[in-house]
Amino acid sequence: AQSVAQPEDQVNVAExxxxxxxxxxxxxxxxxxxxxxxxxxxGLQFLLKYITGDNLVKGSYGFEAEFxxxxxxxHLKKPSALVSDxxxxxxxxxxxxxxxxxxxxxxxxxxxVKP
Amino acid sequence: xxxxSQDPRHxxxxxxxxxxxxxxxxxxxNRLYWYRQTLGQGPEFLTxxxxxxxxEKSRLLSDRFSAERPKGSFSxxxxxxxxxxxxxxxxxxxxxxxxxxxxxxxxxxxxxVT
Numbered sequence: 759a760q761s762v763a764q765p766e767d768q769v770n771v772a773e774x775x776x777x778x779x780x781x782x783x784x785x786x787x788x789x790x791x792x793x794x795x796x797x798x799x800x801g802l803q804f805l806l807k808y809i810t811g812d813n814l815v816k817g818s819y820g821f822e823a824e825f826x827x828x829x830x831x832x833h834l835k836k837p838s839a840l841v842s843d844x845x846x847x848x849x850x851x852x853x854x855x856x857x858x859x860x861x862x863x864x865x866x867x868x869x870x871v872k873p
Numbered sequence: 874x875x876x877x878s879q880d881p882r883h884x885x886x887x888x889x890x891x892x893x894x895x896x897x898x899x900x901x902x903n904r905l906y907w908y909r910q911t912l913g914q915g916p917e918f919l920t921x922x923x924x925x926x927x928x929e930k931s932r933l934l935s936d937r938f939s940a941e942r943p944k945g946s947f948s949x950x951x952x953x954x955x956x957x958x959x960x961x962x963x964x965x966x967x968x969x970x971x972x973x974x975x976x977x978x979x980x981x982x983x984x985x986v987t
Binding site: 799804807850 | 966980981
């Protein structure tokens with residue numbers, strides 16, 4: 759079975775400060791990991807993914823995430839937050855060994871960036 | 874716009890009625906997925922297609938739910954005898970198994986059952 763935990767329902771940061779949105783996962787094998795962002799009344803937009811290779815992955819809008827196998831984490835980071843980054847962020851995992859779809863999403867973290 | 878599109882964007886229906894939603898995936902994406910998202914939760918997988926074949930269904934998909942992708946392009950999701958608990962956002966996503974691992978999502982259809 760696979761699962762994702764986003765331990766924080768809400769993250770508040772000031773504009774210009776670094777931000778971190780946390781994600782931990784559980785899979786029986788090796789993971790594919792993803793971050794998506796959702797704006798109000800919109801579908802999910804893909805931000806970045808970890809498939810293999812370099813543990814630090816860079817994505818859209820200046821976001822990056824670091825895959826940490828020992829801590830089973832894939833935290834989303836950005837060096838300098840913008841007010842426009844305020845949105846709902848979802849982490850997702852899929853077990854690399856499964857040939858099915860079963861991608862599991864976390865419950866989401868609402869990021870608020872204050873001016 | 875070459876992204877995933879869904880129709881309608883909003884649907885209000887009375888309990889017991891049937892509803893049907895449509896999803897048009899990104900052209901040439903052979904996999905198409907349906908998810909349900911309720912307030913405060915992440916998307917929950919319902920079912921997916923590879924071309925026209927429905928390969929997997931979640932246990933969330935009761936026998937009141939049916940999905941089709943008859944020609945391997947657009948897909949429909951039908952809910953029969955709707956219940957208030959069916960109120961949710963229904964999301965469609967697609968991907969190409971040849972060149973991407975990520976799924977691309979449509980804007981969703983928000984269903985309200987009164």
